[in-house]
Structure formats: C-alpha cells, structure tokens
Amino acid sequence: MLELWASMRCPNSKFVAVEYPLNIGKIRFSINFLRLIWRTIFVVIITVLAMAMPFFNEMLSLLGAIAFWPVAVYFPVEMYIAQKKIRKRTFRWFGLQILSSFCFLVSLAAACGAIQGLSKGLHASKPFQFKQ
Structure with missing residues (x-):
C-alpha cells in the first residue's frame, strides 16, 4: 500500500518510480530503492515487535x-x-x-x-x- 501510495503521490521521483536493472552473472533483476528501503524497515519493525513481545x-x-x-x-x-x-x-x-x-x-x-x-x-x- 505504501509503495502504491508513493507512486501515485510522486510519479516523477526517481527514488519511487525508477527500476534499476542489475546483472549478477546470468541472473538479471531490477531493484527499486523505495521498495528496498521500505521493506527493510518493515522487517526491522516487525522483528523488534516480536522481540518486545x-x-x-x-x-x-x-x-x-x-x-x-x-x-x-x-x-x-x-x-x-x-x-x-x-x-x-x-x-x-x-x-x-x-x-x-x-x-x-x-x-x-x-x-x-x-x-x-x-x-x-x-x-x-x-x-x-x-x-x-
């Protein structure tokens, strides 16, 4: 939901909208910095919540x-x-x-x-x- 909201709110932002292609050997994928940072923060928050309870x-x-x-x-x-x-x-x-x-x-x-x-x-x- 956050990713959708951010893409609607800031459609021209490189941080939000651009997918950067990466090649590691024969493996090819793309990365979006908002998605990477948001999901990392989400996992950290849930992990801290699990440790707290x-x-x-x-x-x-x-x-x-x-x-x-x-x-x-x-x-x-x-x-x-x-x-x-x-x-x-x-x-x-x-x-x-x-x-x-x-x-x-x-x-x-x-x-x-x-x-x-x-x-x-x-x-x-x-x-x-x-x-x-």
Whole structure:
C-alpha cells in the first residue's frame, strides 16, 4: 500500500518510480530503492515487535484462528452451494453445513487456546528479555 501510495503521490521521483536493472552473472533483476528501503524497515519493525513481545506467536495464532473459518471454510462453502445451486436440507447441503460447523468449532477452540496463551504471556514475560 505504501509503495502504491508513493507512486501515485510522486510519479516523477526517481527514488519511487525508477527500476534499476542489475546483472549478477546470468541472473538479471531490477531493484527499486523505495521498495528496498521500505521493506527493510518493515522487517526491522516487525522483528523488534516480536522481540518486545515474547508472546508474539500467540498473537499470530489468534489472528489465524479468527481468520481461518470465514476465509478458508465459510465463504468457499457458501460460494460452492450458490454456484452448484444446492438446495437447502439436501444430503449434500447438510454435509457441507456440518463441515463448516466443525471447522468453526475448531477455529473457536484455537482462538480460546491463543487467548489463554496471550494471558499467560502478558503476566509472565518482560519485554526484551531472553529466556534461558
């Protein structure tokens, strides 16, 4: 998003818009200085954030648990039902609804586990401290 915003805001800037070709032996690629600097800064910020919060994995698992069911199960199942025009209360419709419900329960259990891990992490850790 930042790269798109910068290219729209400063379309004539060499720093933002120009791709510089590089050849290393038979490998050819191009580099953009905004992209290189922005992505490096982003990785550094995320790394510092992960170091500051030892329970960063629990945060990622919570986000994954929240996103899993709607993105990977519910919407695809509903689109499949609509695309194939599967009637309600048929054997196939019930099977898909049971699959979706089971995956929702798994996602809910994963979210509960992530919240419990976050709770433990908040109470037991100190920022920037390495476990030995």
